[in-house]
Amino acid sequence: MKAARAGDEQRLGRADGHSRIRSIAVDRFDLRLSLQCGQVFHWVPEGDGYLGMIGEAPVYVRQVGGLLHCSAGDEALIHRYFALDHPLESICTSFPKDDAMNAAAAFCEGMRIIRQPLWECVATFITSSMKQVTHIAQISHTLRERYGEARTLRGRKLYAYPSAAEFAKLEETDLRACSLGYRAKTLLAAAKMVAAGEVDLDGISTMDDEAARKELCRLPGVGEKVANCVLLFAYERLAAFPIDVWIERVLVEIYFKGRRNVTAKRLRDFSHDYFGSYGGYAQQYLFHHARHAWPKKAKAPGKARSAVASKHVCEESGKE
DNA sequence: CTCCAGGTTCCGG
DNA sequence: CCGGAACATGGA
Numbered sequence: 001m002k003a004a005r006a007g008d009e010q011r012l013g014r015a016d017g018h019s020r021i022r023s024i025a026v027d028r029f030d031l032r033l034s035l036q037c038g039q040v041f042h043w044v045p046e047g048d049g050y051l052g053m054i055g056e057a058p059v060y061v062r063q064v065g066g067l068l069h070c071s072a073g074d075e076a077l078i079h080r081y082f083a084l085d086h087p088l089e090s091i092c093t094s095f096p097k098d099d100a101m102n103a104a105a106a107f108c109e110g111m112r113i114i115r116q117p118l119w120e121c122v123a124t125f126i127t128s129s130m131k132q133v134t135h136i137a138q139i140s141h142t143l144r145e146r147y148g149e150a151r152t153l154r155g156r157k158l159y160a161y162p163s164a165a166e167f168a169k170l171e172e173t174d175l176r177a178c179s180l181g182y183r184a185k186t187l188l189a190a191a192k193m194v195a196a197g198e199v200d201l202d203g204i205s206t207m208d209d210e211a212a213r214k215e216l217c218r219l220p221g222v223g224e225k226v227a228n229c230v231l232l233f234a235y236e237r238l239a240a241f242p243i244d245v246w247i248e249r250v251l252v253e254i255y256f257k258g259r260r261n262v263t264a265k266r267l268r269d270f271s272h273d274y275f276g277s278y279g280g281y282a283q284q285y286l287f288h289h290a291r292h293a294w295p296k297k298a299k300a301p302g303k304a305r306s307a308v309a310s311k312h313v314c315e316e317s318g319k320e
Numbered sequence: 321c322t323c324c325a326g327g328t329t330c331c332g333g
Numbered sequence: 334c335c336g337g338a339a340c341a342t343g344g345a
Contacts, residue, residue, distance in 0.1 A: 038326065129327035135343065136326080181341030186328080223328045244326035263335065287326075 020072040024079065028088040030110025031063040037111055037288040039233050041124055041137040042144065042161075051153065053144075054081045055117050056160050058153040083112045083236075091238075091278045100254045101282060104289035111288065113232060113281060118201040119194060120161040121234035126187050126221040127180060128229075135179075142178045167191030186221025193219060209237050224268075232280040241271045241279040250290050 035043045035050055043052035049062025049069070054077050061078060062069045070078050079085070088110075095101050127143075128136045144159035147166055151158045167175075168191045175184035193199045199219055204212045212235060216227040224243075231240035243251070248267065255270065256262045275282040 125326080126328095128325095130325055130340085131327095131342080132325045132344070134325095138343090176341090179342060182328095182339090183341080221328065225327060229326070242326070245324090246326065265334070291326090 021069055022072045022075055024068040024070065024075055024084070026063070026066055026068045026084060028110055029063075029068070029082065029084060029112060031061060031068065031082075033108060033111040033288075034082060034114060037108070037284060038133050038291070039284065040114060040116060041133070041140045046154065046156065051156055051158065053151070053158050053160055054078070055120075056149070056151075058151040058158040060154055080115060082114050086112055086238075088112065091281050094276055094278045095282050095285075096274055096276075098254075100250065100286065103293075104282075104285040107289045107293060108285040111285065113236075113238065113284060115236055116234045117161070118204075118230075118234050119164050121230050122190065122194070122201065122216070122219065122222065122226075123161070123164075123167070123187060125226045125229045125233075126190055126219075127183050128226070129183060129221070139178060139180060143175075146178065164191045164194035168195040183221060189220040190222065205235060209239065212237070213240075228280075232284075238280045239272075239277050241268075241275060241283045243267055243271065244287070246287050246290050247283060249294075250286050 031050065035052075043050045045051075046060065047062065048064075049060055051058075051060050053059065054074075057074065057077060059070065059074055059078065068078065068082075092105055095105055123143075124136065124140055127139050131139070140161075141159075144161055147162040147170070148159035151160070167188060170188065172184050172188050175188055178184075180187060194201060199215065204215050207215060209231065212231060213224070213227045216222050216230055217224065222230070226242075228240040228242035231237040232242060241247075243264070251267050251271065252262055255274070256267075271279060271283070
């Protein structure tokens, strides 16, 4: 592979004058998969790479085979953010050996669980409830553009995720205007608690998984599922196993097929025991595989809808 | 128009 | 502990 061309250096160059490109050798890492699997929502494709923020730092990363290209000075940040130190081979070896898990592991080769900033992760997953991945990203970008600090890289504007203190200064209507819906109230309340120090996100780092989950659930809008996402994607608790509608579908269809009385508690207990200490990785692989490789749910053909049934309903739209 | 999306909370058995 | 219902909004 050829080294980065001079043109790349120029385009990648930062305003501070340090425009040298560095290459990080990576093994068992897929940048695109790791950014597009639904664990983080703000990275945008740019050229052959991605543009995004790691905390307050605007970053451009590009993967070419086993090399990760970035600006000089960002290496350590990127190494940590993308969890290049996670023992991916051991992690995959630890997975249970069943057909569904094997297929998901093959489908998700190189996907890593990244280390996200605490509040950013808490807040984005508060906004995630009952939302499609694309819409979560949309909300994230709106919040950043309106209330985050701006940076420029490669001629593009990038915005940091607003801090809890910045959110705490807003009104609920401000957040509703970002199409947050009912999540505006809980996000604002959570921001105020964090800003006031009533919940200490940094302090949670030293708690065991159970205590940390319980503490996170004190935040409005944070239930067991969101807490597990935060534990997994921000606190590096790789055993945390978030159960959303997709994973529930997988569990019920694959591991509880035909069984009755499949309650939330049984799913939780089974997942904890079956997937083990790297359950979070197993969960993310199963999640991504199910979302992209499972057949779309066929519309129940029970009663054919009349083609003319709704003909006259939406005709008059000249209000105001 | 209908259906559903990386849920949480509150309420009654 | 368990099931239901309300809660907003925008794609498909």
